[in-house]
Amino acid sequence: MTAARAPRFVRLVTAVYLAYLAAPIALLFVGSFGNLWLNTLLPSGFTFRWYAEVATDPSFRRAFVSSLTVAALVVVLCVVVGLPLAYAVFRARRPAVRAVARVLYQLPVALPALVLAFGFIRAFSSDALPWLGSVWLLVAGHLVLGLPYFLQAVVADMQRLNLRVLEAAAESLGANGAQRFFQIVLPSLRHSILAGLIVVAALSIGEFQFSNLVAGFLNRTYPVVQLQAFYGATGFACAATVVLLALALAASFAGAASTGGAIRPAQVH
Amino acid sequence: MLLVAPAGALFALFFAVPLAVLAVDALGEGGTAFARVFALPTFWPSLGGSLVLTLVAATLSTAVGLAVAVHLASMSERRRTLLSFVIALPLTFSGLIVAYGFILGWGRAGFFTQIVAALGADAAVIGKALFTPTGLAFASSYYLIPRVVMALLPVLVNFDRAQLVAAESLGATRAQAFRQVLLPQIAAPVAGAACLVAAVVFGAYGTALALVGTQLRILPLQLYSLVSETGSDFPAAAALALLITAACSAMMTAGEWFGSRHERHLAN
Numbered sequence: 183m184t185a186a187r188a189p190r191f192v193r194l195v196t197a198v199y200l201a202y203l204a205a206p207i208a209l210l211f212v213g214s215f216g217n218l219w220l221n222t223l224l225p226s227g228f229t230f231r232w233y234a235e236v237a238t239d240p241s242f243r244r245a246f247v248s249s250l251t252v253a254a255l256v257v258v259l260c261v262v263v264g265l266p267l268a269y270a271v272f273r274a275r276r277p278a279v280r281a282v283a284r285v286l287y288q289l290p291v292a293l294p295a296l297v298l299a300f301g302f303i304r305a306f307s308s309d310a311l312p313w314l315g316s317v318w319l320l321v322a323g324h325l326v327l328g329l330p331y332f333l334q335a336v337v338a339d340m341q342r343l344n345l346r347v348l349e350a351a352a353e354s355l356g357a358n359g360a361q362r363f364f365q366i367v368l369p370s371l372r373h374s375i376l377a378g379l380i381v382v383a384a385l386s387i388g389e390f391q392f393s394n395l396v397a398g399f400l401n402r403t404y405p406v407v408q409l410q411a412f413y414g415a416t417g418f419a420c421a422a423t424v425v426l427l428a429l430a431l432a433a434s435f436a437g438a439a440s441t442g443g444a445i446r447p448a449q450v451h
Numbered sequence: 452m453l454l455v456a457p458a459g460a461l462f463a464l465f466f467a468v469p470l471a472v473l474a475v476d477a478l479g480e481g482g483t484a485f486a487r488v489f490a491l492p493t494f495w496p497s498l499g500g501s502l503v504l505t506l507v508a509a510t511l512s513t514a515v516g517l518a519v520a521v522h523l524a525s526m527s528e529r530r531r532t533l534l535s536f537v538i539a540l541p542l543t544f545s546g547l548i549v550a551y552g553f554i555l556g557w558g559r560a561g562f563f564t565q566i567v568a569a570l571g572a573d574a575a576v577i578g579k580a581l582f583t584p585t586g587l588a589f590a591s592s593y594y595l596i597p598r599v600v601m602a603l604l605p606v607l608v609n610f611d612r613a614q615l616v617a618a619e620s621l622g623a624t625r626a627q628a629f630r631q632v633l634l635p636q637i638a639a640p641v642a643g644a645a646c647l648v649a650a651v652v653f654g655a656y657g658t659a660l661a662l663v664g665t666q667l668r669i670l671p672l673q674l675y676s677l678v679s680e681t682g683s684d685f686p687a688a689a690a691l692a693l694l695i696t697a698a699c700s701a702m703m704t705a706g707e708w709f710g711s712r713h714e715r716h717l718a719n
Binding site for chain 1: 453454458461464466468469470473476519522523524536538539540541543546547550553554555562563593629650654655657660678679685688689692695696699707
């Protein structure tokens with residue numbers, strides 16, 4: 183679709199939209215370096231002290247470590263659980279399996295994180311399954327919410343690469359199932375696997391709606407603690423938020439680098 | 452079979468069991484929990500707030516997202532890839548980032564609130580607007596518009612623009628060509644994208660909680676209050692949770708239906 187230029191009105195909307203997109207990011211960065219911001223257009227004075235305060239705050243430090251731990255566990259389990267599942271969905275001949283996969287793709291939107299969290303509270307505070315407050319419950323929830331995005335990215339890549347033909351060629355040359363998986367499937371998919379895992383990690387680190395209800399006091403993740411900062415000084419709240427923003431931006435750049443920008447980013451939230 | 456076993460166990464234990472427990476909670480007393488939900492003094496105002504939020508957010512983000520996607524589709528591939536990357540950034544942002552960014556911009560002492568006030572508008576009115584369902588829709592569109600753009604961009608990139616050129620050569624203005632040639636052919640995916648973002652915003656509470664706290668009357672915040680307050684009516688909360696899930700799933704299914712209609716349209 184390059185033959186006709188877009189109407190002027192459409193170009194205007196894009197310009198206004200890009201300003202709308204950039205403004206909150208710019209204001210958060212400006213605010214995090216501002217010494218004092220109280221009822222003025224922009225803050226006065228330049229300082230690093232808000233970052234120093236966030237970095238030395240014990241509850242923020244613990245939350246940061248907790249977030250990274252949860253994200254790392256989610257990523258590892260995502261490979262263990264998600265990769266075989268993606269392979270099974272791709273090879274499935276029965277339409278029922280593909281239908282289940284399509285339902286799974288919609289799960290993070292069709293089932294709000296708030297409802298899943300409430301279900302966790304009710305199911306895992308019982309005597310039979312007394313797991314509420316454990317870090318593994320957080321990991322399990324993030325995995326349920328993130329796995330569909332990983333699955334979608336990897337299955338789409340398998341279809342795009344026409345993996346079946348590659349495998350048939352390897353099989354005709356005498357490769358067995360395990361050899362095909364480790365020498366053909368995994369290397370061909372490395373870009374989409376990496377990109378999918380980066381999205382899952384970014385989602386886990388930014389996740390608030392589920393963790394806010396399910397995290398125990400000692401393993402509260404960064405966003406849960408960050409909400410408390412909103413009630414304090416503007417500079418502190420900005421710096422605490424920029425930490426999260428910087429991680430999300432880093433994940434986007436890493437994701438783009440891992441796919442060479444060829445595959446569009448997975449859709450999230 | 453062995454391949455799907457770990458995922459099967461994961462979803463059985465951490466998806467099916469929690470949902471089943473909620474269903475038992477909600478339906479256990481012969482449906483009286485639902486009656487108690489409808490009798491809550493804040494239920495109907497919250498439903499109204501959620502409807503306003505969903506309608507405004509879905510309309511605004513679909514309209515803007517469509518325009519941006521049309522523009523991106525007309526660009527060279529290099530520029531399109533670059534801009535798509537920038538536009539996709541908010542997709543991994545936590546709702547808290549969005550909330551605080553909008554407080555800085557449009558809150559009571561926000562950057563834009565002060566600019567608009569200096570131009571003669573009433574700062575008190577503008578500064579409060581962000582904390583209403585409509586204001587929340589404006590902030591939520593921040594992470595909804597990228598979803599619309601990403602959903603519609605492939606459709607528009609694959610659209611044969613020679614049709615627009617033909618329409619213009621027959622005397623249509625560019626706007627007429629877009630309205631009468633392009634729009635009817637992409638109506639189904641546009642409706643599908645609108646359903647998708649409606650489902651997303653209807654079930655979300657993070658941005659709202661960070662912006663306003665639990666005073667804002669929308670259904671997810673009402674559920675959040677019921678869940679986080681001690682000694683509250685868990686069966687009623689479970690009933691409300693099922694209602695919200697049913698609404699989100701219905702919107703999602705409608706979106707899928709529109710999407711499959713477009714695929715059939717392309718196949719014909």
